[in-house]
Structure formats: C-alpha cells, structure tokens
Amino acid sequence: MAKIHRYERAFLILSAIMLVVFLAALGYAAFGMGLHLPTRAGQIRPEDVARTPPFDRPGVREVEPGRWEAVVVARAWGFNPAEIRVPVGQPVTFRITSVDIIHGFHVDDTRINLMVLPGQVSELEYTFRKPGEHLVICHEYCGAGHHAMAGKVIAE
Amino acid sequence: MSAARANGSIVHDPSGFALPSSQRAAIRWFVYVGFGAMGIAVIHGFAQALNYAGINILTWFPGLQSYYQGLTIHGVFNALVLTFAFTNGFLALTTARGLGRPLHGPLLQASLWTLILGVLLSGWAMFSGRASVLFTFYPPLQAHPAYYLGLALLVVSTWLLSINLFWSLSRWRRENPGQRIPLLAFISVATYAMWDLASLGIAVEVVGLLLPWSLGWLDGADPLLSRTLFWFSGHAIVYFWLLPAYVSWYAFVPRHAGGKIFSDPLTRVVFLLFLALSIPTGFHHQYADPGIPEAMKFTHAILTFGVFYPSLITAFSVIAALEMGGRARGGRGLTGWFFKLPWGDPSLSAQVLAMLVFVLGGITGLINASFNVNQVVHNTAWIPGHFHMTVGTAVALSFMGIAYWLVPWLSSRELRGRRIAVAQSWIYFVGVLVFARGMISGGLEGMPRRTFMVAATYSKPSWELAGVLTAVGGTIMFLSVILFVGVMLATILAGRRRDPGDIPFADTLVGPAVSGWERHFDRFGIWVAVTILLIVIAYAPFLVSYLPPKLWSSGFSIY
Ligand code: HEM
Numbered sequence: 001m002a003k004i005h006r007y008e009r010a011f012l013i014l015s016a017i018m019l020v021v022f023l024a025a026l027g028y029a030a031f032g033m034g035l036h037l038p039t040r041a042g043q044i045r046p047e048d049v050a051r052t053p054p055f056d057r058p059g060v061r062e063v064e065p066g067r068w069e070a071v072v073v074a075r076a077w078g079f080n081p082a083e084i085r086v087p088v089g090q091p092v093t094f095r096i097t098s099v100d101i102i103h104g105f106h107v108d109d110t111r112i113n114l115m116v117l118p119g120q121v122s123e124l125e126y127t128f129r130k131p132g133e134h135l136v137i138c139h140e141y142c143g144a145g146h147h148a149m150a151g152k153v154i155a156e
Numbered sequence: 157m158s159a160a161r162a163n164g165s166i167v168h169d170p171s172g173f174a175l176p177s178s179q180r181a182a183i184r185w186f187v188y189v190g191f192g193a194m195g196i197a198v199i200h201g202f203a204q205a206l207n208y209a210g211i212n213i214l215t216w217f218p219g220l221q222s223y224y225q226g227l228t229i230h231g232v233f234n235a236l237v238l239t240f241a242f243t244n245g246f247l248a249l250t251t252a253r254g255l256g257r258p259l260h261g262p263l264l265q266a267s268l269w270t271l272i273l274g275v276l277l278s279g280w281a282m283f284s285g286r287a288s289v290l291f292t293f294y295p296p297l298q299a300h301p302a303y304y305l306g307l308a309l310l311v312v313s314t315w316l317l318s319i320n321l322f323w324s325l326s327r328w329r330r331e332n333p334g335q336r337i338p339l340l341a342f343i344s345v346a347t348y349a350m351w352d353l354a355s356l357g358i359a360v361e362v363v364g365l366l367l368p369w370s371l372g373w374l375d376g377a378d379p380l381l382s383r384t385l386f387w388f389s390g391h392a393i394v395y396f397w398l399l400p401a402y403v404s405w406y407a408f409v410p411r412h413a414g415g416k417i418f419s420d421p422l423t424r425v426v427f428l429l430f431l432a433l434s435i436p437t438g439f440h441h442q443y444a445d446p447g448i449p450e451a452m453k454f455t456h457a458i459l460t461f462g463v464f465y466p467s468l469i470t471a472f473s474v475i476a477a478l479e480m481g482g483r484a485r486g487g488r489g490l491t492g493w494f495f496k497l498p499w500g501d502p503s504l505s506a507q508v509l510a511m512l513v514f515v516l517g518g519i520t521g522l523i524n525a526s527f528n529v530n531q532v533v534h535n536t537a538w539i540p541g542h543f544h545m546t547v548g549t550a551v552a553l554s555f556m557g558i559a560y561w562l563v564p565w566l567s568s569r570e571l572r573g574r575r576i577a578v579a580q581s582w583i584y585f586v587g588v589l590v591f592a593r594g595m596i597s598g599g600l601e602g603m604p605r606r607t608f609m610v611a612a613t614y615s616k617p618s619w620e621l622a623g624v625l626t627a628v629g630g631t632i633m634f635l636s637v638i639l640f641v642g643v644m645l646a647t648i649l650a651g652r653r654r655d656p657g658d659i660p661f662a663d664t665l666v667g668p669a670v671s672g673w674e675r676h677f678d679r680f681g682i683w684v685a686v687t688i689l690l691i692v693i694a695y696a697p698f699l700v701s702y703l704p705p706k707l708w709s710s711g712f713s714i715y
C-alpha cells in the first residue's frame with residue numbers, strides 16, 4: 001500500500017517533467033532555430049486569384065537580392081507551375097492558394113508540408129541545402145483525380 | 157489527506173440490480189448496430205490495405221464507384237457509427253448500474269431510433285455515391301444534404317443519451333441526498349459531459365453552415381472556419397472514442413484480472429482532466445493550415461501535452477490494477493505477474509493487448525502533437541498508422557473485448573467459441589503491429605494517406621515494402637474481425653441460455669471520501685465552467701480576429 005503510493009507520486013512527477021521538457025524543446029526549435037509553422041498570411045477570394053498579385057503570375061522569382069518567392073496556384077487536379085525550379089542555398093518563400101477546393105502541398109524529403117485552402121494564402125520559408133529533385137504530392141483528398149495531382153521541385 | 161472514506165464499491169448497491177427488459181433490449185441493439193457497422197466497414201478496409209501494396213480488388217465490390225466512396229464508408233461507419241452506437245449502449249448500462257436505477261425508457265428508445273435513422277440517411281448518401289467526401293467532409297467538396305442530415309442525427313442521438321444520463325443522475329441525487337456519485341456512474345457521465353461541449357463545434361458547422369449550403373440556402377462555404385469548427389470537435393472526439401475504453405480499463409479489467417481499481421479519487425481526477433483539456437487542443441490538427449497565427453497553434457500544443465497527462469496517470473493506475481491481479485494469482489518478480497494474468501479470458505486478453513498497442517499509439521500521437529515535428533508526418537500514411545493503434549485498436553479491440561462479456565450478458569446466452577475469441581485478440585494484435593509498421597514507415601518516406609495508390613501517377617521505391625506490410629497486416633486484421641463477428645453470431649444465435657447475473661465491475665482499493673474537499677469532484681457544474689473558460693481562452697482569439705465567416709466558396713461534387 002505505502003509503496004504503491006510512493007511509486008505513484010514518483011511516476012506522476014516524472015511524467016510531468018517529461019512533458020515540460022518536450023515542450024521546451026519544441027518551443028526552442030520553433031522560435032530559437034526558426035523552424036516555423038505557417039501562420040496568418042493573407043486572404044484571397046478564389047475567383048480573384050487569377051487577377052491578384054502575386055497569384056496572377058505563378059512561378060519563381062527573386063524578390064530582393066538573395067531572397068526568392070515561389071508562387072503556386074493549386075486547382076483540381078494540378079499545380080501551376082507543375083515544375084518549380086529554385087536556387088540552392090537561398091531562402092525561398094512558398095506562397096500558395098487554391099482556386100477551387102482544399103488541396104495539400106507536400107515536398108518530399110523536406111518539412112514543406114502545407115494545407116492549401118481556397119480563401120487563404122499558405123506561406124512557408126525554406127532553404128534547400130542540396131541540389132536535387134523532389135516529388136510534390138497533393139496529400140489532401142480533393143476528389144476523383146486526387147491521386148493524379150503531383151508536381152516537382154528542382155533545387156539547382 | 158485523511159478524509160473519512162467509504163468502502164470501495166463503485167456502484168450504488170453492490171448486491172444486485174435489475175434493468176427493465178426493454179432498456180436492456182435497446183442497449184443490445186446499440187451494440188449490434190455498432191458492430192454491424194464495423195463489420196461492413198472493414199471489408200473496404202481490407203481493400204484499402206491491399207491498395208497500398210498496389211493490389212486492386214475494388215472491382216470485386218458490386219456498385220462501388222471509387223476508392224474514395226469506400227473510404228468514406230470505412231471512416232464514417234468505424235469512427236462515427238461503431239463508436240457512437242457502442243458507447244451509447246455501454247455507458248447507458250454503466251450509468252444505470254452505477255446508480256442502481258433504470259434510465260428514462262422513452263428517451264433511450266428515441267436515442268436508438270435517431271441513431272438508426274442517421275445511419276440510414278448517411279448510409280444511403282454514401283452507398284449511392286452522393287457523398288464521397290470522406291468522414292471529415294471538408295468543404296467546398298460538397299455532399300448530398302442527406303449525408304449532413306444523417307451525420308447530424310448521429311450526434312443528436314448522443315445528445316439524447318446524455319440528457320438521459322443527466323436526468324437519471326439528478327433523480328438519483330434527489331433519492332440519495334448528500335451521497336457521493338458512485339464511481340462507475342461518475343466516469344460515464346463525465347464522458348458525456350465532455351462530448352456534449354465538444355460536439356458543439358461540429359453541430360454549428362453541419363447544421364449552421366454545411367446543411368443550408370448544400371440545400372442552396374447559403375451562397376458559399378468558409379473552408380477555414382469549417383475546418384476549425386470540425387477540429388474543435390475532432391480532437392475531443394478521439395477522447396469520446398477512448399473514454400468508454402478507459403471506463404472498461406478502470407472499472408472492469410481489474411475484475412477480469414482479479415485485482416482492484418487503484419484509487420477512486422485518482423480515477424475521478426483523470427476523467428475531470430479529460431473533461432477540461434480535451435477540447436482546447438483542436439489546432440494541433442491544423443498545424444499545417446494557413447490563416448491561423450502560429451502563437452495560437454503553440455497554445456494548443458501546450459494544452460495537447462497537458463491532455464496527455466491523464467493518459468499517463470491511467471497507464472500507472474491500470475498497470476497497478478493488473479499487477480495486483482497477477483500477484484494475487486501467484487505471479488512473482490518484476491514481470492512474473494504479467495504472465496499469471498488469466499489469459500484464457502478473451503475479455504482480458506483483448507483489452508490487455510489493446511493497452512499494449514496503445515503505448516505505441518500514445519507515443520506516435522505525442523509525435524504528431526509535436527508542433528513542427530508534425531511537418532514530417534502530416535497527412536502521410538503515418539497518420540492512419542498511428543490511429544489504427546489508437547481508435548483502431550485501443551478502442552476497437554477493447555470494444556471487442558468488452559463484447560465478449562457484454563453480448564452474452566445482454567442476450568442471456570453463454571459465449572460460444574471462447575478459444576477462438578482468445579485467438580482473435582492475438583491475431584488482431586499481430587495484424588495491427590504489422591499494419592502500423594507498414595503505414596508508419598511509408599509515411600516517414602512521404603507516402604500519402606487517403607490516396608488510391610493503385611492508380612497514382614507517382615511512386616517511390618521505398619514505399620514498396622511499406623505497402624506490402626500494410627497489406628499483410630491489414631489482411632490479418634480483417635481475418636481477425638471475421639472471427640470476432642463469427643463468435644458474436646454463434647453466441648447470439650446458438651449460445652446456451654443462462655441467467656445473466658450481474659456485470660463484472662471491480663472494487664477500489666482507496667474508496668471515495670465522504671467528507672472534505674474531494675466532494676467537489678462531484679459538482680459537474682464547476683468543472684463544466686472551468687472547461688468553458690479554457691475553451692474561450694483557446695478559441696476566442698481566433699474567432700474574434702477572424703469572424704465574420706467568409707462564405708466565398710461554392711460547392712464542388714467532383715468525385
Ligand atoms: C480490418 C481492419 C482494418 C483495416 C484493414 C483498415 C485499413 C485502413 C487503411 C489502409 C486506411 C487508410 C486508407 C487511406 O488513407 O487511403 C484506413 C483508414 C481509416 N480507418 Fe481503418 N482499417 C481497419 C479497421 C479500422 C477500425 C476498427 C477503425 C476504427 C474504429 C478504423 C478507422 C479508420 C479511419 C477513421 C480511417 C481514415 C479514413 C479517412 O482517411 O477518411 N479502421 N483503414
């Protein structure tokens with residue numbers, strides 16, 4: 001009896017410490033090392049996408065020396081552009097929205113993993129460290145052609 | 157901490173009790189409807205598992221229009237119908253037994269028929285191909301109004317049941333002024349109190365936005381607001397799935413094992429923590445979403461780690477109860493007690509194996525919850541790998557284990573095929589471990605979930621082994637469910653008739669305090685108020701900064 005209560009107390013305290021340590025590590029990774037999640041980055045009506053900058057011109061461009069922007073428009077069932085060429089070693093901000101339904105944007109082998117919602121702008125910054133080709137998959141169900149919705153990111 | 161304590165019974169009157177036979181019949185049908193839905197759902201589950209190995213058996217299914225139609229049925233029938241129906245029946249029984257009094261008969265019938273109507277409506281929409289939008293129905297993919305109406309009725313059925321439980325509890329309180337709520341009733345009612353609050357998000361989404369939109373009364377849908385309302389309910393729902401299994405792990409498994417519930421007050425604390433912390437965590441399903449400030453996501457991450465805590469307490473309490481049982485049966489040493497457990501009892505073997513799998517389910521869940529670590533696994537096959545170890549095993553295999561005593565009790569029959577039942581639990585255990593190993597490793601390599609891989613325009617060599625393991629494990633799980641359904645049918649149709657006796661609840665080592673501050677545990681009003689406060693803290697900043705709804709999206713039915 002007495003022993004079990006001692007074990008209980010030790011277990012409960014160690015469990016709490018474990019969770020706090022995990023959270024501290026995550027907080028440090030996010031805000032200390034800059035591994036951010038997407039945040040609020042603007043709204044856009046789906047029917048206005050085609051005439052609203054930057055989505056009127058999907059593609060990759062240098063917005064200031066050494067900083068890049070990759071603008072992508074998702075629609076059932078493809079990405080525009082389907083092939084995204086980005087420079088190695090320089091930060092690229094992905095800006096994505098959808099003109100119809102919800103899609104996903106997962107660049108394989110990276111932490112670029114975004115939901116793409118009509119009405120919202122998804123934004124994430126990432127720097128490719130190595131040249132190479134990555135598969136891009138729409139990983140949110142988007143109807144009959146979902147399994148055919150894919151693209152490529154080529155870091156060079 | 158030396159309050160006067162009552163004896164360790166978890167029910168009002170341990171000597172016995174009789175439930176009106178009409179109420180017993182309603183509970184029986186809840187359980188049958190639930191497992192019937194599961195039996196149908198896993199047929200397509202089998203096809204889904206083979207799909208990940210590139211094997212297509214969809215052509216065997218007459219009338220099936222697409223993989224996603226079947227996947228919708230798999231999700232709705234397992235995650236909503238099985239769980240709601242079984243829980244309505246099981247916790248109605250535990251509440252009645254705990255209080256030692258019958259429930260409100262007509263309300264119980266109303267709840268059952270509402271559920272059946274909901275299954276028929278949503279089932280018609282899904283089977284006729286008018287609702288291939290998956291069980292998460294994110295707009296602007298649009299389903300037939302019957303689908304939304306049917307799902308709404310499923311939720312209404314749980315509300316009717318909870319009104320019934322609260323009605324019975326307040327009757328009992330009037331009949332027994334000043335007494336502590338019996339533990340078995342307390343944990344059952346706490347589960348529904350949590351779900352009543354949690355289900356408000358999905359109710360507003362479906363009844364206030366999606367149903368009128370699908371009927372053409374609203375011009376558009378707001379995808380982000382809908383997802384937010386959905387996940388307001390959608391994380392808490394996993395605790396509505398899980399807590400009935402916890403009720404069994406706390407209140408019944410110790411009895412199967414020959415041990416006792418460790419502590420009455422600690423058990424109440426666990427359920428109250430779940431009440432308070434289950435809901436303000438929904439953004440952890442939206443870490444990858446646009447439109448939600450990162451700081452708000454981190455707030456929900458903190459609370460998510462908080463709601464892991466009562467599960468850690470549960471791990472301690474339940475293992476302590478099992479160890480007491482195993483030692484009482486002659487087990488020695490650090491682990492010897494484990495092997496002395498009565499493994500020949502299928503209720504015990506299924507639920508202890510479910511607990512073992514849940515350890516892995518919990519660890520993978522903590523990984524999903526881990527803010528930016530989630531970016532590696534979000535929406536990959538890792539996720540179904542994770543939740544087949546939680547809802548798909550910790551919950552579903554526990555429900556099957558409970559069924560091995562509950563269905564005989566409800567039908568006044570003896571269990572038939574006990575040895576097959578024990579084997580069934582082991583087969584499922586092996587199956588899900590292989591299955592989850594496949595899905596999880598595939599997910600880490602970027603293999604997506606919710607995808608008809610057979611026809612996908614892309615693939616990676618590293619997904620091959622993952623897919624094969626998924627298929628092999630899924631096949632084993634499917635065979636196990638066939639055995640379960642067989643044992644159930646044999647019991648119901650051909651089991652020897654017998655007097656059911658009482659249900660197998662356990663006693664506690666440390667009973668409830670009859671005086672002092674612990675009595676405040678029983679005042680649900682306070683805890684509901686605390687819960688609402690936490691919900692406001694977690695969700696008000698988003699809603700205030702986001703509303704009014706942006707009804708910009710017209711519907712698409714491109715499936
Ligand atoms: C024979 C047993 C089962 C097998 C072989 C199986 C197989 C699968 C597979 C392969 C997937 C992933 C499909 C995809 O993402 O494309 C899946 C999804 C799912 N399963 Fe199961 N499953 C089984 C039992 C269960 C049980 C018992 C439950 C819950 C009680 C369950 C709940 C779900 C849910 C909620 C989904 C997600 C559906 C969605 O993404 O919309 N499954 N199942």
Ligand SMILES: [Cu+2]
Binds near residue numbers: 104138146147149
């Ligand atoms: Cu898609």
Ligand SMILES: [Cu+2]
Binds near residue numbers: 390391394440441
């Ligand atoms: Cu969750």
